[in-house]
Structures are given as structure tokens and as C-alpha cells.
Amino acid sequence: MKKLILLTAVLLSVWACKNDKKTTGEDPRVEGTELDSTGVAAPDGDPKKIQANVEKTYPIGLQSVFTAHGGLDHWKTMNNLCFEMKGKNGAETHSVSLPDRMTKIETKDWSIGYDGKGVWLLKQDLGYEGNPVFYHNLMFYFYAMPFIIADPGTIYAEVGPTELDGKMYNGFKVSYKSGVGDSPEDEYILYLDPDTHKMAWLAYTVTFKEQKKSDDWHYIKYDKWQDVNGLLLPEKLVWYNVENGKPKGKKMDIKFDKVTATETMLEASVFAKPAEAEYVQ
Numbered sequence: 050m051k052k053l054i055l056l057t058a059v060l061l062s063v064w065a066c067k068n069d070k071k072t073t074g075e076d077p078r079v080e081g082t083e084l085d086s087t088g089v090a091a092p093d094g095d096p097k098k099i100q101a102n103v104e105k106t107y108p109i110g111l112q113s114v115f116t117a118h119g120g121l122d123h124w125k126t127m128n129n130l131c132f133e134m135k136g137k138n139g140a141e142t143h144s145v146s147l148p149d150r151m152t153k154i155e156t157k158d159w160s161i162g163y164d165g166k167g168v169w170l171l172k173q174d175l176g177y178e179g180n181p182v183f184y185h186n187l188m189f190y191f192y193a194m195p196f197i198i199a200d201p202g203t204i205y206a207e208v209g210p211t212e213l214d215g216k217m218y219n220g221f222k223v224s225y226k227s228g229v230g231d232s233p234e235d236e237y238i239l240y241l242d243p244d245t246h247k248m249a250w251l252a253y254t255v256t257f258k259e260q261k262k263s264d265d266w267h268y269i270k271y272d273k274w275q276d277v278n279g280l281l282l283p284e285k286l287v288w289y290n291v292e293n294g295k296p297k298g299k300k301m302d303i304k305f306d307k308v309t310a311t312e313t314m315l316e317a318s319v320f321a322k323p324a325e326a327e328y329v330q
Contacts, residue, residue: 108205110241111221114195117246119280124196127278129315132192132308138175144319145189151320152186161185164320171326181329191269192283192305195239195248202226208238213250213268214289214296219243220250238266247274247281250296268296278310 107115115121130145142155153162159177162169163185170181190197198221208220218240225235240250251269268289275284285304289296322328 107199108207108221110207110219111195111198111205111239113246114239114241114248115199117281118195118248118274121196121199123279124199126312127280127310128312130189130193130308130310133306134188134303137178141188143188143192144315145186145193146315146320148314150186151315151317152189153320154185154188160323160326162320162322162326164317164322166322167328169322169326169328171323188303191251191286194251194271194283196280198223198237198239208240211240212295213240214270217243218249247271266294267291270296275305275308277308280310282308282310 107121112121115124118124128147130147131143133140133142135141136156138158139156144153144155145151149165151163151165153160158173158175160171161177161181161184162171168182168185170177202225204224204226206222206224208222210217210219212218220238220240223237223239235256236254238250238252239248240252241247242249248271251271252266253269254264254266268291270287270289271283272287273283273285274281283305285302287302288300290298290300292298
């Protein structure tokens with residue numbers, strides 16, 4: 050019975066992600082999570098004034114990164130993002146409702162989702178090893194760079210020339226206002242290619258358990274991209290080992306397949322907690 054429920058959920062999510070019917074609705078984009086939300090809240094009022102405020106708020110160099118990846122305005126027209134990747138226990142299908150950040154991850158052995166109320170877990174025979182709350186949107190936030198750092202509640206600071214793996218990069222350090230997301234103490238540094246303005250590296254700290262600032266930096270290289278509906282999104286991410294606080298030698302990589310980003314508004318039922326699933330803390 051459990052396998053039938055999981056199969057039904059998988060088919061529903063895949064169908065929804067491929068449905069190109071355009072819908073409209075509010076786009077708050079305020080939901081945060083552990084390795085998560087960023088950006089600047091726009092004022093109420095005339096849309097033109099809101100847009101002007103956004104343009105003034107983002108540093109010029111960061112705006113150039115958004116432009117190189119298809120444009121922040123274009124990203125904001127998308128209502129869903131779906132992709133497949135190979136996780137620790139095999140293939141994973143990730144579905145995300147971009148306006149409200151409801152999420153679902155499906156595998157043959159388990160499913161994890163966030164339905165707006167909480168994170169739920171549906172276990173199969175092998176169960177799930179790890180923290181579902183930490184993982185439910187972890188890969189989405191890595192994958193949706195650089196656009197994810199345009200979420201509300203972010204503070205930006207320029208970073209001077211830094212050598213990474215033999216090349217010099219400029220960058221922007223990203224931190225969060227108090228109370229933003231599950232891990233507001235997380236920090237990121239986005240390094241951009243000086244020639245193309247594309248994102249090149251991401252340095253990040255993980256504070257989900259301790260909930261305090263950390264100087265333990267991890268590094269991901271972003272050097273292989275794919276065009277997804279006019280957006281330049283990662284085709285592969287490469288994690289590096291760290292030596293003396295800098296990346297040194299490849300550690301692992303993850304490839305992303307069957308990526309879609311469309312204006313289709315996914316139904317809340319796609320992310321709803323199955324009857325046999327349980328909410329987790």
C-alpha cells in the first residue's frame with residue numbers, strides 16, 4: 050500500500066512539473082530554510098517604485114551576475130523548478146513551488162516534503178537516514194544560485210580579489226537578518242568570473258545544528274551550466290576538499306538532469322502530506 054501511495058505521488062509531481070499551463074497569483078518569495086533565503090524586501094505601492102527600489106538595493110556587480118544568468122526579472126516569472134539528481138541512495142526527483150517554497154523530494158525508498166505547515170517524511174522499506182528538515186530544500190538552494198540570494202532578508206558585502214584554485218575572483222558575502230530562515234547564522238560568498246560575470250564558486254558555512262556563526266567554510270565550483278527556459282542554471286556542481294581554508298582537489302560532484310523551470314503554478318496537492326507520512330521536527 051505504501052509503495053502505491055509513493056508511486057501515485059511521484060506520477061502526480063512529474064505531471065505537474067511538465068504542465069506548461071500559465072497561471073497567475075501572488076509571488077511573495079519569503080519562505081526561508083536552513084541553507085536559505087536572502088534578498089531585499091520591496092516596499093508596498095507602485096510596481097515601478099518597487100522595481101526601482103530593487104535595482105538600487107542590489108550591488109551593481111551582483112546585478113551583472115543575475116543578468117549573465119538570464120536576468121532576475123525572468124527568474125521571478127517562474128513558478129516552479131524541478132530536477133533529478135543522484136543522491137546517497139539513488140535517484141531523487143526534486144519539485145519546488147517557487148512563490149511559496151513548498152518542496153518535495155521523491156525516491157523509491159522515501160519521500161520528503163514541505164507543505165507550508167511543516168516538513169513531512171514518508172518512509173519505505175529502507176527508510177531515510179539524515180535530518181529531513183535540514184535536507185528538504187538543501188539541494189534546491191545550492192541549485193538555484195545565484196538567484197536564490199535575491200530572496201528577502203539578505204545583507205550583502207563586497208569581497209576583494211581572492212585566489213581560488215589558481216585564479217583570481219571578486220565576490221559578494223551574503224548573510225541574513227535575524228530570524229530569516231531555519232539557519233540565519235549561515236553565510237555564503239558568491240565568487241564571479243571576472244570575464245563572463247557568471248557565478249564561479251560558492252563558499253558556505255553550515256550552522257543548522259549550532260545556530261551560531263562558523264568559520265568552517267566549504268566550497269562548490271560552478272563551472273558547467275545549461276540553458277533552462279532562458280535561465281542559466283547548473284548542469285553539474287563540484288564539491289572540493291578544503292586545505293588551509295581554501296579549496297584543494299575535487300571531492301565529489303552531482304549532475305542535474307531533466308531540469309524544468311516554467312510559469313506553471315503547481316497545485317498544493319503536489320506537496321500535501323500523504324496520509325501515511327509523518328511531520329518531523
